[in-house]
Amino acid sequence: MTKTKIGVIGTGSISDVYLSSPQKFLNYEIAGVADINVERAQEQAEKHQIPFSGSVSELLEKEDIELVVNLTIPAAHKEVSIKALQAGKHVYSEKPLATTCNDGLLVMEEARRLGLHVGTAPDTFLGAGLQTCRALLDQGVIGEPVGASAFMLGRGPESWHPNPEFFYKQGAGPLFDLGPYYLTALISLLGPVSQVASMNRVTVPEREITSEPFAGTKIKVEVPTYVSSLLQFSTGISASFITSFDVWDTKLPKIEIYGTKGTLLVPDPNEFNGPVYFMNNETTGWQEADLVSSYTDNCRGIGLADMLRGIKEGRPYLCSGDLGLHVLEVMEAILESSDKKRFLELETNCRRPERLTGFQYQD
Ligand SMILES: NC(=O)c1ccc[n+]([C@@H]2O[C@H](COP(=O)([O-])OP(=O)(O)OC[C@H]3O[C@@H](n4cnc5c(N)ncnc54)[C@H](O)[C@@H]3O)[C@@H](O)[C@H]2O)c1
CATH class of the missing domain: 3.30.360.10 (Dihydrodipicolinate Reductase; domain 2)
Known part of the structure; x- marks a missing residue:
């Protein structure tokens, strides 16, 4: 199976579970991590043997990354998701999609304008x-x-x-x-x-x-x-x-x-x-x-894996941006x-x- 290369932005508390999730879900691999705290990104990259770590803009320049998982704090979700979309990446965002409905709509509109996909946690x-x-x-x-x-x-x-x-x-x-x-x-x-x-x-x-x-x-x-x-x-x-x-x-x-x-x-x-x-x-x-x-243990990433499968097969995925926006x-x-x-x-x-x-x- 070809694995989609994804990048993770935000390497705080919840990142461990996402960074180890490719061991469970077989259709993606993590090609890089970024954080405003570049040192933290580097530590997480070393811990999880991820080939690249750096700043947000460095990660977004990587052409092999097709999708960005946004694990920043809620106040940064809109800005980071829109940046990732504008760099040509699909986005899977931790919840909430944004801090206001208006900002959530902006994220969804930008994705539609660019022909890209947005998915959202939770996937529990x-x-x-x-x-x-x-x-x-x-x-x-x-x-x-x-x-x-x-x-x-x-x-x-x-x-x-x-x-x-x-x-x-x-x-x-x-x-x-x-x-x-x-x-x-x-x-x-x-x-x-x-x-x-x-x-x-x-x-x-x-x-x-x-x-x-x-x-x-x-x-x-x-x-x-x-x-x-x-x-x-x-x-x-x-x-x-x-x-x-x-x-x-x-x-x-x-x-x-x-x-x-x-x-x-x-x-x-x-x-x-x-x-x-x-x-x-x-x-x-x-x-x-x-x-x-x-799927009884902490399976965070299952929604992302389903989204990637949906994009590939051209069918709706379950953790959709529309659900997150609603x-x-x-x-x-x-x-x-x-x-x-x-x-x-x-x-x-x-x-x-x-x-x-x-x-x-x-x-
Ligand atoms: N901690 C949990 O148990 C948990 C569980 C499920 C979901 N979540 C969700 O995951 C997200 C992250 O939560 P957390 O607990 O890991 O937070 P955290 O504060 O531990 O980590 C957030 C990380 O994002 C980085 N960051 C902040 N703004 C940024 C920006 N503009 N660009 C790049 N990096 C930026 C911070 O430096 C930090 O490393 C939140 O949306 C939260 O709701 C958290």
Whole structure:
């Protein structure tokens, strides 16, 4: 199989998993890495035996690189993605696609103008857990969906992330940072969203980093940290969705889907694994479902591998830029709805991604 040569821009915390992903997915190899911190790029290149490291512009000059994976911080996503497109590369961006819907649209328009492709993370909905949920829904195991609830409740990343400031700036916060996993999962299970409403607030305006190396540094919180929302899907069903960095602990599920015949308990959409539980009018209590695939470990890169396969075969890929843009508009509208104190209708739409099929993977 010919491997597509890709370049990675942004060699921070999440880069290790991407830089080791070609061991699992056979249709690409990493030809180079870049970062504004060139030393960090060099360290990662040495660690993962990648032949090239350097500045962003040096990487973009490399003609053999066909696609750039954008692993920079959210505030840099638009600029880096557009630079890569203008250098003639397809882009696969970590979430969110950009920090505003308008910027996300600019990225997508530039790709269309140049005849290039944009794909977006998260790809966790292609993992064994969420694909099993999708299969159960398609089989009608809980009947027709009537509603859903989703909860991303935690204490924020300042106790574990080495450089957590960006989590409290525009383009992050509990909704923009972890919301993409939940919203992408919900859209894959229930289809696109048509309108939203919400109530939000900043609970603690200044937070202290407790992880090293910045322990003791204060962060000015610029985004709501308790976001309580209602989503209506194009099919007419609704979901309650809360994201927060203000919650010490919870026993609530991550996601539940309610159907005319039963209930589906969806695993953490930030993970690839199960377990998946369901109950219906024919079961005695809850049953654990058999998982439909072996993609249970941290398979980040599966969406990229599917995108490259899609480009090659001339068919839609599952982690599409349109899906990322729709998720971005949903999140932006959630925040705006609270400010405007009214329901907001969405303007973007996307295909409900198909189920993942026929994939080559090294266990
Ligand atoms: N850390 C995680 O667990 C995790 C998980 C999934 C997704 N993500 C997403 O991945 C992205 C990166 O997250 P991270 O945790 O690795 O962040 P990080 O801060 O650890 O790393 C970001 C890297 O991007 C570089 N960078 C910033 N601006 C740049 C620019 N303009 N040009 C080139 N390089 C630039 C920084 O120097 C840094 O090395 C974010 O979008 C985040 O939402 C992170």
